[in-house]
Amino acid sequence: DTGVSQDPRHKITKRGQNVTFRCDPISEHNRLYWYRQTLGQGPEFLTYFQNEAQLEKSRLLSDRFSAERPKGSFSTLEIQRTEQGDSAMYLCASSAVGTTSYEQYFGPGTRLTVT
Amino acid sequence: LAKTTQPISMDSYEGQEVNITCSHNNIATNDYITWYQQFPSQGPRFIIQGYKTKVTNEVASLFIPADRKSSTLSLPRVSLSDTAVYYCLVGDWAGNFVFGPGTRLSVLP
Numbered sequence: 598d599t600g601v602s603q604d605p606r607h608k609i610t611k612r613g614q615n616v617t618f619r620c621d622p623i624s625e626h627n628r629l630y631w632y633r634q635t636l637g638q639g640p641e642f643l644t645y646f647q648n649e650a651q652l653e654k655s656r657l658l659s660d661r662f663s664a665e666r667p668k669g670s671f672s673t674l675e676i677q678r679t680e681q682g683d684s685a686m687y688l689c690a691s692s693a694v695g696t697t698s699y700e701q702y703f704g705p706g707t708r709l710t711v712t
Numbered sequence: 713l714a715k716t717t718q719p720i721s722m723d724s725y726e727g728q729e730v731n732i733t734c735s736h737n738n739i740a741t742n743d744y745i746t747w748y749q750q751f752p753s754q755g756p757r758f759i760i761q762g763y764k765t766k767v768t769n770e771v772a773s774l775f776i777p778a779d780r781k782s783s784t785l786s787l788p789r790v791s792l793s794d795t796a797v798y799y800c801l802v803g804d805w806a807g808n809f810v811f812g813p814g815t816r817l818s819v820l821p
Contacts, residue, residue, distance in 0.1 A: 601755075632811075639799050639811030640756060688755050703755025 601704035603689050609710045610679055617675045618707045622691030629672050630701060631664055632688040640688055646672060679711045716800045716812035723818045730787045732815050734800030737781050742804040745776060745783045750797045750814070759798075760785065787817075795819045 602621045610616050622629050627648050632640035643662065645653040648669040657663070661679075666672040676683055686708050690701040717735040724730045736745070744763055748756035760767055762774040762783070773786040787794060797816050803809020 639814050641811070642809065690755065700758050700761065701756075703757065705753075706755055 601689055601691055601702050603687075603704040603707050605707055606705060607708045607710075609712065612679060612681060612711055614679055615675065615677045616679055616709065617673050618687055618689075618709075619671060619673050620689030620691075620704060621671045622689070623693070623702055626691035626693045626702070627669065628692040628701075629666055630690040630692075631672070631674050632690065633658070634686045634688055634706070635684075643674075676709075679709075681711045684709055684711045715810065716802055718798075718800050718812050718815045720813065721816040721818070723820060724790055725820050726791055727789050730790050730794075730817060730819075732785045732787075732798055732800075732817070733782055734785070734802075734812060735782045736800070736802045739780050739802055740804065743802050743809075744804070745774065745780075746801040746809075747772070747774065747783075747785045748799045748801060748811075750799065756799060756811075790817075790819045792819050792821060 601623055604619045608616055629646045631643040633643055634640045643657050644651060644664045646666040649666050661677045664672060664674045674687060686706040688703055688706045690703045692701045722732060744761055746761040747759045749759050750756040760769055760772045760774045762776050764776050764780060767774045775784040775786065785798060795818055797814040799814045800812040801809055
C-alpha cells in the first residue's frame with residue numbers, strides 16, 4: 598500500500614482556464630474527501646464520497662467546483678473558469694470502512710497557482 | 713458546526729511535555745474530538761481521537777473533561793521533529809466537521 602496519491606503535485610494555470618486534479622485513495626478505503634488549504638489556514642472541507650456516492654457537496658465553494666468518483670475508486674476535482682482566489686493547496690484524504698471519519702489519511706496535495 | 717479555539721502558537725524545549733488545549737463550547741452529542749499534525753508542504757496526519765475521558769496511544773494522550781467543552785492534547789518528551797502545526801477537529805462521522813485554526817508548535821533545542 599503506497600498511501601493516498603494526488604496528481605499533479607503542482608499546477609500553474611491562467612485565469613479562466615479549467616483544471617482537473619486526480620486523487621487515488623488507499624485501495625481498501627471506501628470514503629474519500631477533498632479539502633482546500635490556503636496559506637496559514639487549516640484545511641477547509643469541500644466534499645465527501647462514500648464509494649461512488651457524493652454524500653456532501655453543499656460546501657463546495659461555488660458552482661465552478663465539481664467532484665466525481667465514478668467507480669468508487671479514484672476521484673477527480675474540477676475547477677472551471679479558475680480565478681486567482683482559487684490558488685491554494687487541494688488535499689485529498691481517504692478513510693476505511695468500520696472507522697469513524699476522522700481517521701483520515703491525507704495525500705501530499707496539489708498546489709494550484711492561478712496567474 | 714462546532715467551532716474550535718486554539719492558541720495560535722507555542723514554544724517548547726526538547727524533552728519537555730507539551731499540552732495544547734482546544735475549546736469547543738458548542739460541541740454536539742454526536743461529535744468526536746480529533747487531533748491532526750501537519751508539517752510544511754504535507755497533508756495532515758492523524759494523531760489521536762476521543763469522545764470523553766482520556767485516550768492514549770503510542771504518540772500522545774487526549775484528555776477530555778466531563779462537559780466535553782474543551783480537550784487537551786499532551787505530547788510527552790517532544791523532540792525537534794515535533795515542530796509542526798497541530799489541529800483540533802470536532803464533528804460527527806457524517807462529514808460535518810471543521811478544522812480549527814491550528815497551533816504552531818516550535819520545539820527548540
